[in-house]
Amino acid sequence: MDLLSTLRIALRALARNKMRSTLTMLGIIIGVGAVIAMVGIGQGADQTVQRQIANLGSNMLFVSSGSMNRGGLNLGWGATKTLVRADVAAIVRECHAVAAAAPGTQTSAQVVYENDNWGTRITGTTPEYFEIRTWPFQSGAGFTEDDVTNAANVAAIGETVRKNLFSTTEAVGKTIRIGNLPFKVVGVLVAKGQSPAMNEDQDDTIIVPLTTLQKKITGQPWLRFIMVSAKSRSGSYAAQQQIQALLRDRHRIRQEQPDDFTVRNLADLADLASEASKVMTGLLASIAGVSLLVGGIGIMNIMLVSVTERTREIGVRMAIGATEGDVQRQFLIEAVVMSLIGGALGIAVGVGASLLIASTAGWPILVSASAIAGAAVVAMAIGIFFGYYPAQKAARLDPIEALRYE
Amino acid sequence: MSAQPTNSLQAAEPAEEVKREEVVIQVQELHKTYDLGETQVHALRGVTLEIRRGEFVAIMGASGSGKSTFMNILGCLDKPSSGRYLLEGTDVSSLEKKQLAGIRNRKIGFVFQGFNLLARTTALENTELPTLYSRVDKIERRRRAVEALKMVGLGDRTGHFPSQLSGGQQQRVAIARALVNRPSILLADEPTGNLDSRTSVEVMEIFQSLNDKGLTIILVTHEHDISQFAKRSIVFRDGKIKRDEIIPNPARAAEVLKTMPSVEE
Ligand SMILES: Nc1ncnc2c1ncn2[C@@H]1O[C@H](COP(=O)(O)OP(=O)(O)OP(=O)(O)O)[C@@H](O)[C@H]1O
Numbered sequence: 001m002d003l004l005s006t007l008r009i010a011l012r013a014l015a016r017n018k019m020r021s022t023l024t025m026l027g028i029i030i031g032v033g034a035v036i037a038m039v040g041i042g043q044g045a046d047q048t049v050q051r052q053i054a055n056l057g058s059n060m061l062f063v064s065s066g067s068m069n070r071g072g073l074n075l076g077w078g079a080t081k082t083l084v085r086a087d088v089a090a091i092v093r094e095c096h097a098v099a100a101a102a103p104g105t106q107t108s109a110q111v112v113y114e115n116d117n118w119g120t121r122i123t124g125t126t127p128e129y130f131e132i133r134t135w136p137f138q139s140g141a142g143f144t145e146d147d148v149t150n151a152a153n154v155a156a157i158g159e160t161v162r163k164n165l166f167s168t169t170e171a172v173g174k175t176i177r178i179g180n181l182p183f184k185v186v187g188v189l190v191a192k193g194q195s196p197a198m199n200e201d202q203d204d205t206i207i208v209p210l211t212t213l214q215k216k217i218t219g220q221p222w223l224r225f226i227m228v229s230a231k232s233r234s235g236s237y238a239a240q241q242q243i244q245a246l247l248r249d250r251h252r253i254r255q256e257q258p259d260d261f262t263v264r265n266l267a268d269l270a271d272l273a274s275e276a277s278k279v280m281t282g283l284l285a286s287i288a289g290v291s292l293l294v295g296g297i298g299i300m301n302i303m304l305v306s307v308t309e310r311t312r313e314i315g316v317r318m319a320i321g322a323t324e325g326d327v328q329r330q331f332l333i334e335a336v337v338m339s340l341i342g343g344a345l346g347i348a349v350g351v352g353a354s355l356l357i358a359s360t361a362g363w364p365i366l367v368s369a370s371a372i373a374g375a376a377v378v379a380m381a382i383g384i385f386f387g388y389y390p391a392q393k394a395a396r397l398d399p400i401e402a403l404r405y406e
Numbered sequence: 407m408s409a410q411p412t413n414s415l416q417a418a419e420p421a422e423e424v425k426r427e428e429v430v431i432q433v434q435e436l437h438k439t440y441d442l443g444e445t446q447v448h449a450l451r452g453v454t455l456e457i458r459r460g461e462f463v464a465i466m467g468a469s470g471s472g473k474s475t476f477m478n479i480l481g482c483l484d485k486p487s488s489g490r491y492l493l494e495g496t497d498v499s500s501l502e503k504k505q506l507a508g509i510r511n512r513k514i515g516f517v518f519q520g521f522n523l524l525a526r527t528t529a530l531e532n533t534e535l536p537t538l539y540s541r542v543d544k545i546e547r548r549r550r551a552v553e554a555l556k557m558v559g560l561g562d563r564t565g566h567f568p569s570q571l572s573g574g575q576q577q578r579v580a581i582a583r584a585l586v587n588r589p590s591i592l593l594a595d596e597p598t599g600n601l602d603s604r605t606s607v608e609v610m611e612i613f614q615s616l617n618d619k620g621l622t623i624i625l626v627t628h629e630h631d632i633s634q635f636a637k638r639s640i641v642f643r644d645g646k647i648k649r650d651e652i653i654p655n656p657a658r659a660a661e662v663l664k665t666m667p668s669v670e671e
């Protein structure tokens with residue numbers, strides 16, 4: 001029998017028991033829908049993390065003073081007084097994989113504008129910082145190399161600071177006080193949001209020339225960190241090694257001694273994060289996959305019932321010339337049609353649920369074409385797998401006994 | 407019911423044919439044993455028989471004498487425990503399942519006592535069914551099914567479901583289905599068993615006209631009157647042929663119908 005006729009017979013058989021077919025498909029619908037939504041959530045989360053990491057800066061490496069080996073992850077931060085501005089110049093000059101580098105040091109201070117005051121983080125750096133972090137201005141501009149040379153009292157402020165000090169008034173051109181010093185606001189940075197790496201509000205910051213901060217506020221010549229951008233993402237590992245070797249050399253660290261600085265690579269962080277979200281996606285998808293399995297068992301169950309109910313029909317078909325193959329195909333296609341329709345509806349439900357979750361819970365959800373294609377393939381595979389046994393059972397019926405079946 | 411004497415022209419013609427026509431069915435020492443564990447049922451105990459093209463054979467016999475068993479073997483639905491069955495010269499026992507299905511599809515038409523139509527499927531689609539399993543294109547399928555339904559006088563009922571048809575009409579659809587692939591043999595196991603006497607004769611009228619056109623028909627019946635429409639009668643007893651004789655002047659169903667009161671009266 002040709003495929004088209006078989007397909008028509010299958011559709012008609014399913015249409016005959018609409019309620020039953022629908023209920024049977026429900027398992028697949030829910031299963032496929034759940035898998036798509038879950039994978040969507042997982043991939044959406046991954047994409048968000050990746051975007052946030054990219055948001056930190058382009059191919060960024062972060063060199064901080066102090067060693068990770070000493071006192072754990074972040075305790076060494078700024079503990080040693082070895083990182084200096086000359087290191088920055090050397091990195092740019094000698095590390096081939098490096099595109100740019102910016103020195104940095106930090107303190108916190110109370111900032112006042114008219115009657116408002118706000119406690120925030122003050123970062124001292126050079127104009128390269130804005131470049132490395134790919135951080136544009138919403139109004140005004142950053143400070144210049146000259147401002148750094150002259151230790152000028154100028155400041156670029158983050159969105160959170162702007163909101164708290166100025167709310168609706170224009171910030172650029174106004175003078176704020178950091179501690180007792182007046183600073184002219186030259187630019188307002190665009191909002192970057194929460195940082196995934198340090199888990200802090202990136203916009204809650206004021207950025208001033210490095211020299212101004214060092215000479216007029218902290219009085220310390222050391223750097224807390226150097227921000228570096230590699231020439232390419234793939235080059236970031238090379239940059240990491242070059243910086244490490246260079247700084248060890250410059251700081252005269254002997255072979256057996258640990259680093260007195262830490263180089264962290266955002267590509268590492270991105271890989272780690274995507275590894276984590278892959279694990280999460282896999283976990284969610286396999287939980288959803290269990291309902292697919294249950295759906296498949298439902299199909300098998302109903303197909304077995306159907307074979308029993310239609311024993312006489314099978315007998316008639318065999319008596320008038322249907323081969324075992326014809327009968328087997330008929331039931332197999334019926335199962336596959338059921339699972340494919342279920343799969344298609346499941347995709348619709350999954351996409352719908354994803355959109356709903358995205359809009360109500362505000363989670364970023366990414367439904368990829370590959371997830372949809374995968375779901376379709378899995379649905380078909382389920383139909384074949386769980387339809388095979390009932391179809392086999394139908395094909396093996398003895399025509400005489402089948403004809404006599406009441 | 408009284409059998410009408412048939413006219414000599416029609417009676418003479420098949421008699422001549424029987425002589426020169428080839429043998430379509432040849433069975434030798436056919437045995438069928440059902441193994442039921444502790445007991446064995448010998449349904450057939452050595453049946454030897456030849457049937458030529460164009461014959462119309464009625465098989466009679468008590469219940470349990472092995473008629474259905476024999477028909478199932480002839481129809482390639484079942485295999486004998488021993489013995490030989492040659493269908494148009496081919497030894498059926500040497501064929502594979504797929505080839506047997508092909509024979510059931512194209513060479514043999516089967517009519518059952520219980521009609522065995524597919525429910526919620528129109529007369530036309532029921533009739534079409536065998537063509538789905540042979541290489542016939544869609545237009546030809548339709549054409550043949552309509553033709554077969556017209557042949558049994560149901561050209562105006564193509565869109566009816568079995569539930570909308572009388573028993574006689576359902577059996578006629580079943581006959582149309584058996585004919586749609588133009589088989590050379592029609593096997594009917596008690597086709598009139600569920601029908602009233604007039605409808606039974608109507609079915610026999612169809613059989614006779616098909617046989618007139620050269621179709622070989624083998625029919626199982628319990629009713630002596632029905633067997634008298636055939637040209638040859640075989641009686642089974644305990645899985646063996648007890649009697650095998652030519653019916654000298656088969657009744658003509660068309661004539662008999664004229665003498666029968668119609669349902670409305
Ligand atoms: N599948 C089977 N298993 C066991 N015994 C069977 C089977 N089919 C038939 N028989 C036995 O074989 C014998 C012949 O049965 P068969 O159906 O051929 O009789 P029949 O002549 O057609 O009877 P009826 O006129 O009642 O239809 C019976 O004794 C029956 O019980």
Ligand SMILES: [Mg+2]
Pocket residue numbers: 473474475595
């Ligand atoms: Mg019988």
